[in-house]
Each structure stands twice: as C-alpha cells, then as structure tokens.
Amino acid sequence: MIFGRKNTSLPDGESALAGRESSPFAVPERHAVLDSQIQPPFPDGIETAYFALGCFWGAERLFWGLDGVYSTAVGYQNGITPNPTYEEVCSGQTGHAEAVLVAFDPDLISYERLLQVFFTEHDPTQGMRQGNDIGTQYRSGIYYTDEEQRQTAERVLTAYQAALAERGLGEITTEVAPAKPFYFAEEHHQQYLHKVPNGYCGLAGTGVACQTGAGLE
DSSP states (O other), X not given: OOOSOOOOSOOOTTTSXXXXXXXXXXXXXXXXXXXXXXXXXXXXXXXXXXXXXXXXXHHHHHHHTSTTEEEEEEEEESOSSSSOOHHHHHTTOSOOEEEEEEEEOTTTSOHHHHHHHHXXXXXXXXXXXXXXXXXXXXXXXXXXXSHHHHXXXXXXXXXXXXXXXXXXXXXXXXXXXXXXXXXXXXXXXXXXXXXXXXXXXXXXXXSXXXXXXXXXX
16 A cells, blocks of 8 residues: 555645546456455345545455355445545545445345454444544545444444443444445556565454354344
8 A cells, every 4th residue: 555645634625636527447347256246236125335444455355255155345435536546545635435236045045144344353332443544534434325224333343442431442434335436456456465475464353252143144
C-alpha cells in the first residue's frame, strides 16, 4: 500500500475530485482463486455484502476462503467521486473507503457470520485508520443493501461493543450506512494476496472475538 496519504477528514461535494463517467480500466471477469465471476449479476440466490476494514488486500483474503462465499472483489465504496482510481482514493479527495464485495449463498453462510469475521479480524475502534494505515480510505464500514442487513449489522455491532467494553477497550467507530455505488479496483488489486502471497497485510484485530452464536440462518 501507499504510506503518507494521511487525510483524516472526508471531502465535501465541492472539494472532492470530479471523477469520470466510466471506469478508466478493465476489470477481470473471473476470480483468481474461486474461478467465479466477480461482477454482478450473480447466480440466483447469491446475495451481496460490502465491508471496509482497512487495506483491502488482506480484507478480501479473509472472505474468499469461507465456505458459502461465491466470490469476492475489492473496490472503492461510499465516496463522492465517480469511477475513481487507486491513486485518487489514496489522495483522500474522493471520500471512498477501500472495500470488499462479498457475494455469498445465505443457505450456506449467514450475513451474521460474515459480520463476525468482519469485527473479529480488524480493530473497529480506530476511526480513520487501521494500524499504520492512516487516512479516510482505511476507515471501518458496513454498507448494507437492505433493511434486514441494517438491522443485523446494528445488532451485532451492539453485541460486540459490549464485549469490547468488558475488556476495557474503546468505542466502535464503524460507519454503518446504505451501500452506495461500489467501484471495482484495478485488476492487479483483485485477489492481490493470492498473486503476491507475501504481500503487505496490515490487518490486526482487537483480540476479542465477535461471538453472537450464529452461523447458518
């Protein structure tokens, strides 16, 4: 990842970069690990979830190995600038978070189980950073696609906040918001840690597992 891009305040509509009408690069059709399609429309019965938890290289790897996950992809979520590039997102002037699209089969893995992985595997109390990765693009976020996802996310967040409080840890800063357009990242970022197994991954959890008792629903 690129260090030194440390904007910690989100831009407004006037200060954000203008962007463009279409993506300036091609997105691969197939997942490098799962050999599934990475762009919708997905097969019938497959649902989508969107999470931001710091560097999206390591974040994507957390999800593609879960049973019941059909596909994953990395991209830029819930910002202002349409069709941004990686460099633009890292500038802090697009408002996007580095995010992961998770396409999953709810008959095999629940949305709640995905949330357990999300909360356990990063530190959701750090605001506009994850460890040494500082900037608005590294913020923690859950971007829900419907009311059921919103309610589940808020319930799990509340339960995890209680678990953190018992250990004397801080307040969760995770952004819980409706999913805005997800812009796919450049090809070399997709499944990056499969292509570069020893590549950088800055994710680290709090040491407190998120346990809500759910697996399948």
